[in-house]
Amino acid sequence: MAARNYKLNKPGGLKPGADPADIIRKFEKVYTNIFTSESSGSMYVAREIENCIREKQKFGELCILGITTGKSPVGVFRALVEIHKKENLSFRNVVVFSLDEFFPISPKEQQSRNWLIHESLLDHVDILPENIHIPDSTLPLDKVAAFCRDYEAKIEEYGGLDLLFLGTGVQGQLGFNEPGSYTNTRTRLVALGNESRQAVSSIFYGIDNVPRKAITMGLGTILKAKRIILMAWGEEKATVIKDIVEGEENSATPATCLQKHPNIEVVVDEGASQELTRVKTPWLVGTCLWPERFIRTAVLWLCRKVDKPILKLTYQDYIDNRLGQLLEATGQTYDMINIQVFNDLQHTISGWPGGKPNADDSTRPERATPYPKRVLIFSPHPDDDVISMGGTFIRLIAQGHDVHVAYQTSGNIAVLDDIVLQTLDTARECGFVDRYNEVQEIINNKKKGEAEPIELRRLKGSIRRAEAKAACRQMGLTDPSHVHFLNLPFYETGGVKKGLLTDKDIQIVVDLLREIKPHQIYAAGDLSDPHGTHRVCIEAVLAAMEVVQDEEWVKECRLWLYRGAWQEWDLDMVDMAVPLSPDEVIQKRHAIYRHLSQKDIVPFPGEDKREFWQRAEERNQNTARLYDKLGMAEYQAIEVFVRLF
Known part of the structure; x- marks a missing residue:
């Protein structure tokens, strides 16, 4: 079925066309493109990849792509497959270099980056097998360093990556470059931090099954790409996107190093953009529209900023914190706005979530009738x-x-599994049907990475x-x-x-x-x-x-x-x-x-x-x-x- 665009309506914000883009983006150190949904953002990235491929095809050249895996590119892969099938986009001139892989892991395991990139993209397009380059995590440990040097050399032989599209972890990881990684690093074997292992523990059925190492392109390799697109979807990425786009370069957040790249674009959905200044506090960068709910947003922000309750906010608080335009736009005094927002918020409180029967419900969040509901x-x-x-x-x-x-x-x-066995043991002790040994055998015969x-x-x-x-x-x-x-x-x-x-x-x-x-x-x-x-x-x-x-x-x-x-x-x-x-x-x-x-x-x-x-x-x-x-x-x-x- 078609992709959906579930989101919440947030009225207010910047007045369209009122201020130049350079002004409303003045806190942003990286060009950032905000889309209404993950699906529309993913299609945009897919079209950029398509354009790169077709442009190279015009001149009979290879298109060298760096590809990430994980959750971020799921929609991009899907869109690329659709474009390939419906619009005849050929991948025969495409050379792919995958960003990373767990170590050690078999390419047949569903948790591997190798399996995922084939299952989601490569098996569905006409790319030549010899043009696929993915870190080999079946090598003996003493062979990995030489493999990594060869991986770097292959990228250089092709003249570098034409386009690299990336996701980022909540700590700003790029690939498996953990916090603290240096910007001159190349493809190498790294130890995974607990946060990175925890982030993928669900697909491995628990953190104990997550590999402790990985092979990853280094930050230096990434920064040498001719063009980079960084994707992020959902509210859980909002804080790190704020750091990457508006923060200071900091090795504790590796992706902030992208600020120094000359051709970098960040592509996010509305959820991932919500901590950016032009989205969260747009009155700091431009002229706003002021519907009632957006006034509440601004006033509650002001309360946190000056550490005061609503009714103690002063005229000076509004002026000192760039909310003078709220007073001018509404034509209200600060104390009138304080009372309006106080009453608005107070009316959200109700001990009757289903509505209070036989009561005036004009200021209550839920109707009195019908009752019962x-x-x-x-x-x-x-x-x-x-x-x-x-x-x-x-x-x-x-x-x-x-x-x-x-x-x-x-x-x-x-x-x-232990909970299942305990439950069956309880049933056995209570004198019911004994299936303990039967189920124990099923558990013992489970195969790693396969469906239960x-x-x-x-x-x-x-x-x-x-x-x-x-x-x-x-x-x-x-x-x-x-x-x-x-x-x-x-x-x-x-x-x-x-x-x-x-x-x-x-x-x-x-x-x-x-x-x-x-x-x-x-x-x-x-x-x-x-x-x-x-x-x-x-x-x-x-x-x-x-x-x-x-x-x-x-x-x-x-x-x-x-x-x-x-x-x-x-x-x-x-x-x-x-x-x-x-x-x-x-x-x-x-x-x-x-x-x-x-x-x-x-x-x-x-x-x-x-x-x-x-x-x-x-x-x-x-x-x-x-x-x-x-x-x-x-x-x-x-x-x-x-x-x-």
């Missing part, structure tokens, strides 16, 4: 609901609403379903008919790499929507990873809503977005804030405890080693502290939501 909570994995909005879940049930929860994927790959056996995946899925049902009971949802397990097909590959969203996935969601006809929908609205499970799951919901958009019940339906376990909405975006009592915080914690397979040790913990309940409580308590610091009432914890429609 049919509520449908979508959870990408079997624990995102309770981790991200467990307190609101509890509150909706306690206040009498008809609550359903739909777990979009099985989450089966996030269960360790279907029998094992079914068991792991069963464990996660039982945990989800236990958590629902803890929150007060006792009707099993209100707990839905969708098992969307895109997820069920048996490996970390998932399939594409298809009409089959969307139809499953459509059928559930038509069955329940909800007045409220809650869904995970994460924007970080364009190819991550959460992102695909929200796109499934939105695609399903497009299918049913003309049905009568949709007119009474509102869609609220929560965020996953990793980050929270910024307060300038929040439409509803649900305060939690100390007892509700504890009840939410106990519900998270029911997900026993995700406690203590999980396959994909990310950089945060804390358990999910700890992350959730810290995040909710921090949100409450932010409201308090801005001058609102003090609460134990707060869960926040953005209304999409």
